[in-house]
Amino acid sequence: xxxxQLQYFITVARLExxxxxxxxxxxxxxxxxxxxxxxxxxxxVPLFDRVGRKLRLNAYGNRFLQRAERALFELEQGKQxxxxxxxxxxxxxxxxxxxxxxxxxxxREFRKKRPNLQYHVQMLTTQEMATLLHRGEVDFCLSxxxxxxxxxxxxxxxxxxxxxxVPVGHRLADRSxxxxxELRNESFVGVKKGYGTRDLVDSxxxxxxxxxxxxxxxxxxxxxxxxxEAEIGIAFIPSTARNSREAINYVQVENHELVxxxxxxxxxxxxxxxxxxxxxxxxIEYFRGLSEQPIESGD
Numbered sequence: 001x002x003x004x005q006l007q008y009f010i011t012v013a014r015l016e017x018x019x020x021x022x023x024x025x026x027x028x029x030x031x032x033x034x035x036x037x038x039x040x041x042x043x044x045v046p047l048f049d050r051v052g053r054k055l056r057l058n059a060y061g062n063r064f065l066q067r068a069e070r071a072l073f074e075l076e077q078g079k080q081x082x083x084x085x086x087x088x089x090x091x092x093x094x095x096x097x098x099x100x101x102x103x104x105x106x107x108r109e110f111r112k113k114r115p116n117l118q119y120h121v122q123m124l125t126t127q128e129m130a131t132l133l134h135r136g137e138v139d140f141c142l143s144x145x146x147x148x149x150x151x152x153x154x155x156x157x158x159x160x161x162x163x164x165x166v167p168v169g170h171r172l173a174d175r176s177x178x179x180x181x182e183l184r185n186e187s188f189v190g191v192k193k194g195y196g197t198r199d200l201v202d203s204x205x206x207x208x209x210x211x212x213x214x215x216x217x218x219x220x221x222x223x224x225x226x227x228x229e230a231e232i233g234i235a236f237i238p239s240t241a242r243n244s245r246e247a248i249n250y251v252q253v254e255n256h257e258l259v260x261x262x263x264x265x266x267x268x269x270x271x272x273x274x275x276x277x278x279x280x281x282x283x284i285e286y287f288r289g290l291s292e293q294p295i296e297s298g299d
Contacts, residue, residue: 005039006068008032013065016055073136077271084273091275093119096129098196099144099262100221101241102286110282117275125194136267139276144196146263155264158287162197162258163250165228165237177252184210189224189233192217200260201236
């Protein structure tokens with residue numbers, strides 16, 4: 001059994017489509033098909049049920065996928081550990097976030113400590129992040145809400161109040177706080193369902209008797225402030241994501257009904273490099289500083 005066979009099998013198993021898998025792996029479909037066939041011959045059982053051009057993992061394939069992913073995961077951990085030992089000042093850090101507003105500040109502080117380190121960040125939905133976490137494909141995730149799992153280590157780093165962003169001419173702009181029920185007839189701009197803050201807001205609003213009316217739904221949280229400023233709608237924005245736009249006021253929600261948890265997550269068995277451990281320290285210190293600052297409304 002060859003390592004390449006395992007890599008190809010995992011890709012096909014995740015996509016369940018030979019053409020898409022071949023494109024992802026940058027190989028020909030015929031070459032990929034032959035590799036999977038040799039693997040099945042080696043194992044003595046079929047791993048997929050063929051339905052036209054689509055593939056479906058069968059019972060054998062599902063069982064073998066768990067082992068194959070674990071084997072490649074351990075090999076990758078060994079590779080990273082040796083890299084950390086041989087070149088501790090370099091290396092790479094893989095991050096994923098659903099709570100992206102704090103990331104520029106955190107990375108700026110981290111780069112002061114590790115100027116030569118390479119890093120890659122992905123902005124994901126909660127479900128996409130959960131998939132990467134369970135596979136152990138990222139060093140750390142900054143997520144809101146937290147993600148549970150026996151293989152996931154979760155550390156709550158900040159309780160982040162969600163504010164209501166309104167344009168300065170809005171009827172609520174001079175208020176210091178409001179109740180959620182006062183917003184039932186408002187038009188909102190927000191991110192799409194699947195992002196933690198959106199799902200939390202919808203759930204809490206429904207619990208008090210209304211569903212927010214969205215006139216805009218996107219996948220770029222940073223765009224919401226510009227839409228509020230243009231008076232397209234008001235928005236629920238975490239305190240860590242507010243900015244200093246003069247045309248926007250931020251109003252607190254009474255009784256702290258809307259607060260999101262920001263968590264630092266990692267796979268329990270993923271090897272943590274020295275750089276990854278230092279990144280965690282920077283994150284903890286950053287949010288400790290935020291916790292000591294009062295939450296103020298207004299511009």
